[in-house]
Amino acid sequence: MSHRTAITIWFCCGIAPFLSWSSSVSSTPARWLVTLAWLAGWVCLWQATRDPTRQQLLGCFASTHIARLAAALWLLIGLAGLFWIGGSSGLFFALMPPLGLLALWASSSDGIQLRKRTAGALCTIAALAFSIVGLEMTLRWIHARRPANDYRTITWGHPVTTNRFGFREREFKVPKPSGTYRVMVLGDSFTWGSGLSLEERYTERIQRHLRERFPERNIEVLNFGQPSTPTTEHARNLTQFVDRVTPDRIVVGFCVNDPQPRAQNYAVELDNYRWLFLGIETLGRCRLVATRQFLKTRCDQLLRNIGVIPQWWIALDRVYQPDSTEWQAFCAALKSIKAHNARRGLPPPLFAALWYGRGNFNQPDTRLRLIAKWCRQATRAAQTAGFEIVDMEPAFLRQGDRNRWVNAWDGHPSAECNRIYAEHLSRPLAAALRNTASD
Known part of the structure; x- marks a missing residue:
């Protein structure tokens, strides 16, 4: 792992508190502590990349297993912060394409490898998008055959x-x-x-x-x-x-x-899987309403059938x-x-x-x-x-x-x-x- 990868991961994690600030108006000590921790990490990283000698030292550190583990943990904490501190945000989805390109750049050694990985990523994303759209259309077709129901009108x-x-x-x-x-x-x-x-x-x-x-x-x-x-x-x-x-x-x-x-159907055990259902809820912001409801129902049934809820x-x-x-x-x-x-x-x-x-x-x-x-x-x-x-x-x-x-x-x-x-x-x-x- 090069110092570019370390910079990229740290940058992706560094924007997490700002996303949380943009999606929530409440202020708590926990949010202040997390935000200050991210800012401190960003300042330290910036200091470590100010001259070639420090970049070389950072690259040596980034090649160790400890650095990989630390970077992965920081990335997970950053993603968790999006959902647990400030909730999911439309800004997160808007930033996904540039962040994805940034990640591809960080993991590629030259331009040829970057183009190949970008093409592969685009094909994967396109296949996934077509699958999701197909599922949404199928579910809407099934629901259209039933009598209309929204419990309001x-x-x-x-x-x-x-x-x-x-x-x-x-x-x-x-x-x-x-x-x-x-x-x-x-x-x-x-x-x-x-x-x-x-x-x-x-x-x-x-x-x-x-x-x-x-x-x-x-x-x-x-x-x-x-x-x-x-x-x-x-x-x-x-x-x-x-x-x-x-x-x-x-x-x-x-x-x-x-x-x-x-x-x-509420059970206190559901709180342990709040992150899962919050993630599913974000599909509604992409107008995948039928898919969101389908996944919520099926995930709920699965968790109950295997006995965790x-x-x-x-x-x-x-x-x-x-x-x-x-x-x-x-x-x-x-x-x-x-x-x-x-x-x-x-x-x-x-x-x-x-x-x-x-x-x-x-x-x-x-x-x-x-x-x-x-x-x-x-x-x-x-x-x-x-x-x-x-x-x-x-x-x-x-x-x-x-x-x-x-x-x-x-x-x-x-x-x-x-x-x-x-x-x-x-x-x-x-x-x-x-x-x-x-x-």
Whole structure:
């Protein structure tokens, strides 16, 4: 390894802190220390190349194994700094071509060797680029054959519209018209209706059923479902909107990941591979969106299948430990909802665990067994907090072996599941309406 190689490697590493500075605005002692270390290394290198004698000494040192190891470590630390200190940056990709040429120059002994290596590198890069573009086009073609879905404007072919409050619900009058019986339903994507039309959601089914039974009443069942949110967020939504909604009854639709404030598949072990997923995320900046999602999913599956990261149902079960902070926050959110309900003098809020999944709950696999366990545990917690429980377990036990997914690509509850939810929730609401009518 010549002194040119040492200079090149040191230069490549020396720009790392500046890239981190450009991609992050926060300032921490760790970033200052790393930046100062790089600057000190650059100054020392500059001093060592100021005259031929020093260059010769640097070349002798660069030819040793220790120098190669030191240079490799500095290069790795520099690349790690891009991702761990400042995050990936578009500037990094912009600098890749000139840095690549600089590396080829440093490792070539003459112009002929430089041209050969440059041609080989260009061929390799071109082949890799064509492969990636081909993969991206193939994945986009496959996705184009499925119903459109982005969970914001469309959900598996069903358009999504929101009201002025940002919920997937029609506009409603504020203040509530006199004589209106209004139900406020809180929940996550199960309540929001992933993969379902508005008419297929259990909230619309409840409203239709109640209006048919009580045609003389003005009944509104309002959906305040919000995808990817925990029960703690549902309690905050209630606090924010309850005065404008002025409900006569509050309903909580529970999904098994509601105690988890992070993603359903989150596991603490994922933090050890953050560098991998950050690297994959950079593909999105190159408009390789389908490839990014494909690699994220496959890498996640691989890490779980080889056992370095637990499967999502094993990781989620940790949240249900009574002493976990997530479970305690979930129980506190239930108490908060009940307290709001009591302050308004309303009947006890309804709590419904929304069962789902593929298989037979009478002969459950590991996932179904845990889903049943979580639903029962959450139901007991809600009952302790003072909720009125709507128990759907017997209905799902009677189903036997069943695919309850909304479609082949999405595990959210099907329209049939929503029919069962509506059937069970309609009963206590209808009873309350009969009582108010008799009063």
